[in-house]
Each structure stands twice: as structure tokens, then as C-alpha cells.
Amino acid sequence: MASKAVQPPPCAFSFSSSPIHRLSPPSARPPLLCYSWPSSSLSRRCNHTLSLTLCAASSSSSSALEGGKASEKVFHGECFVLDDNIDTDQIIPAEYLTLVHSNPEEYAKLGSPALLGLPSRYPRFVAPGQPLSRYAIIIAGANFGCGSSSEHAFVALGASGVKAVVVESYARIFFKNLVATGEIYPLESAEGWLCKECKTKDLVTVEMEKERGLLTDHTTGKEYKLKQIGDAGPVIEAGGSLHTLARPQLDKVERARKPPSIREHACVAGFVHFNLLALAALRR
């Protein structure tokens, strides 16, 4: 398991290191006697930045990421372009909300009605009778995913085969849910309004390397920078499951809140006592 110190990302969602105990004040004095901490949990409590522990990609997670999708950082395919304020009812009409997507069969059924709620001026996203869309990447405007807090909307996009969404901005609940489930990579454009520049059916490549995110429109030949995916990236890679990351984090927080246990006290006290006895012996 790799441990990473977390930087606050440019995107809104983060498990940023906001510790219960703030950074030690300058007046903090070093201990009188130097010794090593017997218990690692103690040292963690005195360590003032909580680190985010990444778990290996959870094989038990039932997210849509499968067949190498989780480790892909480059997506290629035709794009589908949307305007501002695409709400969840346009992404999946409410009559399909009866499907329970934690059930794999019903999950698969959510693919074909994806984006069926769009006005008629848009082309059809999924061909009638097909379970998957020919479009791998969605490009949209501001406030994408506004409306309902239900997860059906982006699950439908994921079920239809969408790999990445590149927008101007996300609606809050939609973004939070997206990252919690790890369904699709949520990306934001760093320059220009991509939804005005690109057209549906343009062939695009989306690259999400660590330092740079880039969208290349092969049809127009232009390149556009994307914002760093930040914290959301590793979360999605790990299966996106809130539970993969949230539970260990919560355990740490709970331990940090509790006072030191008697056992831990005893260890330290014993160690101190031993050292003091040794010191007294030396002075005799």
C-alpha cells in the first residue's frame, strides 16, 4: 500500500489533509529525553498531516471499471458535444430511475437510454436497440449534471461505454457521486470552451498524465489543456469506491480522536521509567 501526502487539488473534491490536530505551534518543545516511540499509532497522532492511504484497486468493487479501464490514462474515440446546464433528467429520463444499478443486469439496461432526454436537436447518443454508444468521450459546458442527487445519470453514461467526460464545470452532487463511485473520469477544461470548439463526431484523444491533461481534436488538429484531475484520479483508479478509501480514513480519524489507551500509556511510562533509572544509576 502506497502512502501519499495529499496536496489540495484544483478540482473541488478532495480528501485533503485537514488534520484534527493542526500543525504544531512554534513554541512546542522537544522532549527532554530522546527515545523512539514504541507504538506507531502514537507517532501517527503526533504526525500533523494525515496521509491518504491508497488501497490497491479493489477487485471486489463493482464499479464499471473493468478490462484495463482502471489503469487507462489515454482515451480515444468520437466525442459527443453538449451545452451548458445538462441536467440529470436529460442524461437519463426519470422513467428509467426504477432500475437499480447495484444489480448488474439492471446496470446493463441503463446504457441504452443514456442521454435520451436531450432535446431533438441533438443527435441520438445510443442507436436504437443498442446497449452501448459509439461515442467514448463527452464534452460539455458548465454545470454539467445539475439536478437530481441520484446516481443513475452518470451510471447510465458509464453503462453506455463513456470513458471520460470533459466539461467546463460540474454540478456539486453529480461530481461528488461520480468520484465516490469511480464510474467515469471527470475532467475539466483548462482553457476555452471546448463545447464551442469541438463538434460531435470529432475524433479526439484525451490524455491524463500526471502533470498535464490534454485533449487533442484530430478532426480540427487543435490541442486543449485540461485541468489536473488531482485527488479524484487515484480514487477513480482504485475502483472509485468511497469505501475503499473512506473506511481506513475514518478509522484513523476515530483513533486520533480517542485519548491514548492505557496500554500505550504504560508502554511510554515504562520506557521513561527505565531511562530515568538508568540515568540515576549513571550518576551514582
Add this chain to the structure above:
Amino acid sequence: MNSAVMASTSTPFINNRKLLSSSSSAASLSGFLPDSIHVNKKEYRPSIRAVMAPPQPQRPPSTTGLVKQAMTMTEKILARASERSNLDTGENVWVNVDILMTHDVCGPGTIGIFKREFGENAKVWDREKIVIIPDHYIFTNDELANRNVDILRDFSVEQNIKYFYDINDRSNFRANPDYKGVCHIALAQEGHCRPGEVLLGTDSHTCNAGAFGQFATGIGNTDAGFVMGTGKVLLKVPPTLRFVMDGEMPDYLLAKDLILQIIGEITVAGATYKSMEFTGSTVESLSMEERMTLCNMVIEAGGKNGVVPADQTTFNYLEGKTSAKFEPVYSDEKAKFLHEYKFDTSKLEPVVAKPHSPDNRALARECKDVKIDRVYIGSCTGGKTEDFLAAAKIFLASGKKVKVPTFLVPATQKVWMDLYGLPVPGSGGKTCSQIFEEAGCDTPASPNCGACLGGPRDTYARMNEAKVCVSTTNRNFPGRMGNKEAQIYLASPFTAAASALTGYVTDPREFLR
């Protein structure tokens, strides 16, 4: 000051000496023995002057509560729920949840995730803090929809959930004593909304409960599944936008007009990641149901949650509904708000939100040439008792019949009973239902979410054709009520009733002068 220094160190004895040296003038306390005292150096055994106490985690002064930071209401509620004395906006904190609500659309998904993550035989964190309210797709023959209510029932029985408002007999809602109706109004009417608490729901309009001075917001199935198992959620502390509404509320204006005005002002993304606080003399004069309408549409501006400070109106409403103890909190005077908007309510006019966005604001009187095909009065936003009383007032003032089909869907069983039981002021003892009947409206339907979000094809009042509707609901994006080409004008119950009487979008002042 001294106490702060004391608290921040882990070597009390050493500090004591330094402390005394700074506060006392006696030279003898400089840490050295004075010369006048002779010590036999051979026999002098250095006594242990300091014992190292087990190191405590560093505690900056603010966490002891001695140094207080001015906080907004939302920050205070979250601080208390996360057992912190101070919070910064933008921080992610683990918050203890007081109530988790779910319904028939998101409940099964949430339950599936809960079982997947915590185990098939796992128990929920607290059987009394989960409220399960079927309300969205109830009165339909859709098999999946009916199955979803069964899933909720099975889970509630298995977990012994205290508050499950079940429905078995779909042909007659009155035959189901437990069934309530629209979740957000049921939560309020059953006393689950209390000042100062944290309420989460798997529905975007959970922010409705902010009217009670609590933190209430919508979450997804995955987050809800986690809360079900642990009772905690990771939340980012939002900054607050303050809306100060002063002035006497004109008699042709309702809370729906106020919130449409605000959303039109800040746009559908104007409050994203932010909290919306409503204060001012106008807000104080609003009833609880009107306050709920205000907070209900916070999500339409992208807001995380809405709050109205709890006051005597709140406490009066809660009397008899809940025996649980609660402790309201209020924004500090010097709390920092991101922006403050001031409104003079006496100068506002009835507004509508034109298709296809809740922020597409226009004055109702400027839309008087828009011909409409139907009117819908219902939903958590506009289907409460007072909303129907308002509509009845307009019909009563006119005395005429409606010119278009007018659909009435009470939010809950209680609202339905009020329609048939409560006398409308100034009507000589008539009830809402009688006035609606005389005006030619449809019979009030079974309480549920109804056509607000379209739903299965056989949903009552669903828009299956490209028509124009004036509605007291909350969203009007394309296809919201069914047909993608249909046009929805969001309006207050006054405006909706006035429009029904003329067949065009109408300013209610036409009937109220």
C-alpha cells in the same frame, strides 16, 4: 494568555519554572539556587526535577474553546456534528448524521451498496435514525417501481427500521395508515426535522429541511450506503451566501416568488458548493411551509444547503411533533459570508421561470401572451396545505371556472385531509376541495411526487405531449415532466391558479386587487 501557553506544551514542570520567572520578580526563581544556600555537593543527588508525561497531541488554543472564531450557522452545525470547536470553509470533515432519509427510487440502490460494502448480514448504524419513505413512483403499474417498494419493505423488516412509511394497497392510499407521501414534507410533518441537526437524504430536495435551521442536503446512493453502515459522512464545509429579505410581504407574493427571484439573480450555478442563508424581517414573517418552499429550491441554484434561523415559529410548528431535544444554532454577528444580497420584498413582483431553466426568470405580467394547456399544483415545492389554500384564495376571488385542465396533487396524506377538512378563510366555511370542485379543477389525486419528474408513462398528470404547463414544481429542464418538447413555466400557487382561470400565464394581481 498564560493558560494558552500551558495548554500547548507537554512538559508542565519545566514550563512552570519559566512561567514563574517571567511573572515573578524574585531573583531566586531564575532556576538557580541562590548563593546563600550551601549545598553539600558530594551528597547532592540531582533529584528528578521533571517527569516526562506521556506526550499529548498538540492542542492549539482554539480547540479548547477558549478562543472562538465567528462562524456561520452552517459552519456551527457542522462543527458540532464533527465534534470540533472550529471549522474552516473548504475543509473536509467527518460529520455525525442525525437522520438519513431514502425513498423508493434511490433506496434499493443504497441498500444494495450497503450490503455489498458492509456484508449481507450487516446491521444499520441506528435503526431509529433511518427514515424510509416511498413516494416517487407509487401509484403506477410499473413492475420495477412496485418491486422497489417491496425491496424497501423487506429491508425495513430485516433491520427493524422504526420509521418506514409503507404502502401496500395502491388502489386506495387511505387504506394505508403508515403511508405519508412526499418524503420532504413527511419528514417535516412527522417531526424528523429539528434545529441544529444534520439530515441527509438520497434526494436533491432534501435541502427543504433547512427551513428548520438544520444542515440538510442531498447525497448519492454510495454516500448513503456508507452512512447506513457508519452513521458518518465526509462533508466539505461550504461558505455561506446570505440573502437578507426585508420589507412587508405583499399579499400577492409567496415564498416561491422570492426563491425564483433569487435563482434568477444568481443563476443555476450561482450557489454551487455554497450554503444559502435566508434572514431578514420578511423571512421571519414566513410560516414554516413557506420557509420550506424557500429552502426547497436551493438545489436549483446549485446550493449545498439552505438555512433559515429557528425561531418561535419553528418551535411552535415542532410542538407535538417531536419530543426529541434539540439545540438551535445561529450565525455569529461577525461571521464571514461570501456575499450578501439584500432584497426589499415590498418592491418585488410575481415571477415565473420560463422554459427551460429555473433561472430563466421573467415577470408574470410580461408573459401574459403565453397560452397554456394545463396547470399542475403539487410536489414538495408547491403541494403543501398552504400552497393549496393560496390557490383556493384565487379561485374564490374569481368565482369563475378554470379554462384549462388543472391537476392537483397533495404532497402528503395530511395535506390531502386538510384539503377536505380545513375551511378556507373568507369562504364562509368552504373547504379547498369544494372550491376546487366549483372551479372545475380535477379531483385532488393520491399524495405522491406525481408528475413533477415525469415518471413511468402511466403517472397521473404526466406530460406525454408537447404542451405548455404552468407548474408549482421545482425544475423545468427539457423533459422534466415527461415530453422533451413540453414547456414548463415554474410559478407560485397564486400565479398557477390565476393562469388556470385565464388560460394564459397570468399575474395573480388580476384577481387579488
